[in-house]
Each structure stands twice: as structure tokens, then as C-alpha cells.
Amino acid sequence: MFTALVTYGLKRIIYTIPKLCILPNHKKGTALVLYLMSTNKSANKTNNEQVNDAVQLVVSYPKVPLTVDCVIFGFEENKLKVLLIKSDLAIYKGKFSLLGDMVKDNEELDDAAYRVLQERTGMKDVYLDQVKTFGNPTRHPGGRVITVAYCSLLNINHHALAITANELHWHSVEDLHEMAFDHKEIVDACHAWLQKRIQEHPLGFNLLPEKFSLRELQNLYEAISGLTLDRRNFRKKFASMKLLIDINEIEQDVPHRPGKLYKFDFNKYEQSKRKWVGIDF
Numbered sequence: 001m002f003t004a005l006v007t008y009g010l011k012r013i014i015y016t017i018p019k020l021c022i023l024p025n026h027k028k029g030t031a032l033v034l035y036l037m038s039t040n041k042s043a044n045k046t047n048n049e050q051v052n053d054a055v056q057l058v059v060s061y062p063k064v065p066l067t068v069d070c071v072i073f074g075f076e077e078n079k080l081k082v083l084l085i086k087s088d089l090a091i092y093k094g095k096f097s098l099l100g101d102m103v104k105d106n107e108e109l110d111d112a113a114y115r116v117l118q119e120r121t122g123m124k125d126v127y128l129d130q131v132k133t134f135g136n137p138t139r140h141p142g143g144r145v146i147t148v149a150y151c152s153l154l155n156i157n158h159h160a161l162a163i164t165a166n167e168l169h170w171h172s173v174e175d176l177h178e179m180a181f182d183h184k185e186i187v188d189a190c191h192a193w194l195q196k197r198i199q200e201h202p203l204g205f206n207l208l209p210e211k212f213s214l215r216e217l218q219n220l221y222e223a224i225s226g227l228t229l230d231r232r233n234f235r236k237k238f239a240s241m242k243l244l245i246d247i248n249e250i251e252q253d254v255p256h257r258p259g260k261l262y263k264f265d266f267n268k269y270e271q272s273k274r275k276w277v278g279i280d281f
Helices: 049-057 107-120 183-200 203-207 214-225 231-242 268-275
Strands: 002-008 011-017 019-024 030-036 066-076 077-086 101-102 129-134 146-155 168-174 246-252 262-265
Touching: 066 107, 066 183, 066 203, 066 214, 077 101, 077 214, 101 107, 107 129, 107 146, 129 183, 146 183, 146 203, 183 203, 183 214, 203 214, 214 231, 214 262, 231 246
Parallel strands: 002 019, 066 146
Antiparallel strands: 002 011, 002 030, 019 030, 066 077, 066 101, 077 168, 129 146, 246 262
């Protein structure tokens, strides 16, 4: 838009006309001359030239490596565990790290995360959620590296590791201390995300046997939440949701008083999940 000045005697009116400029004729006191103003130079460029401009702009940006790290949680023996691998960086000799790698130039972030998981573990049937990006300039000893964390929760007994290179195995989350890079911080952040998720969605039932006791259910939620839950209130909470099916069976060969067995009513949950308000412990 361009501003034009029109003179009518002693009066001056300023208004805007796209791409036009009206200049005053001082002899007659009226504006008579119209001039087409200069147009946007970029509009005259070819598509290839415009693309080249964009490429040159990106080339001028600082080069910061981008990686993905997979935080794979699992439940086994009443413990929340995470899948770790021995770091191959000399500065972190003997320490464990998450499963990670660089994102390729032509690769989507999600595709990179699934590729890393498959290359490191051999697992293909695992769903990953993107959780958080970590960009502390000092998080990598070699320079600035930005990483995107992906998370999953699975039943360890249903997902065998096809690859175990570099001492890949499961570690108890509560026993983790110092790790390579800032990976302990990443694990903690994903654990906090998971604790919130299991209150919003009934994710934990996929980690239990098809038939389970309320004791097993409580052990699961305590392992993930890190809390000691009141037995009576816990059972009352789940009873009120009416999503457990009493199958009229009891536990067998257990070292404690046998408890009743239940199944989770996935069909009823699917029908009512819009009304699901979560589990508040």
C-alpha cells in the first residue's frame, strides 16, 4: 500500500491507493498525475530463484545436530523398568544411556524414533509418543545437540529383545542414578509424563495378565506412580468406575491369601471414554 497526497486549494487529503501515487498539480491546484509505484522485486523472480533464496537463508543458519532418544518403560516383577544401553562414548565409559541416534536430513522425527528402536532392539510393534525436546547447550560434551524424547510403556513379557548389543537390557527406574549425557533428566521427565498419563487413561491394564487380582493392579499403579496407595481407597476407586469384570475365579498357588480375579472391560471403556475423568489418587 502507498500513501498519496492530493491538494485541493488549501486543503490536503492523504489516502492510500495500492501501487499508485497521486502527485499534486500546483498550477491548477488539483491532482492530475498518476504514477505506478515500484512492485515487489521478489514477485519478478522465478520459482527456482525464490527456492534458491530460501536455501541460502537456511545455509546461513547455525548448524545444530538433531537427535531422537527413546525412553521405553516396561513393567516386570512389580517394578517399573526402562530399557538402556551401554554408552560407546569414552567420556561416559561404563555408564548407560537411552536408545538414540541422529535424525537424517530427509527423515521425519517420528520415523527416526521408530528406526532407532528397531535398529537397537529389533522391536517393531511398539507405539511411541513424542514427549519433550531437550536443548540445553551443555547437554552434550562435544557441543550443542538438540534431542527429542519419545516414550512408550509395554509389557516386557510380550516384547522380547531381538538384539542385545552393548549390554542392552532392562533397568529398574528406582535404582537409576548417574547416566550418560542428560539422560537421567530425560528419564525423569518421561516418568513424570507417564505418571500423569496413567491417571488420564487406563494404560496400565495392557501390562497385566488377562486375568488379574486387585493386588496386582495396585502393585502396578504403585510402581508407576511411586506412591504407596491406601488399599481400601484404591479398591473403592476402581469399583466405582465399573470397568472391572468379576470372573468368579480366585488366584492359585500364591504365597498370600488368594484374591478374586478380574478382567478389564475394554468394550465398556471404549463406549464411555468420552466421559472418562481419570483416576485421582
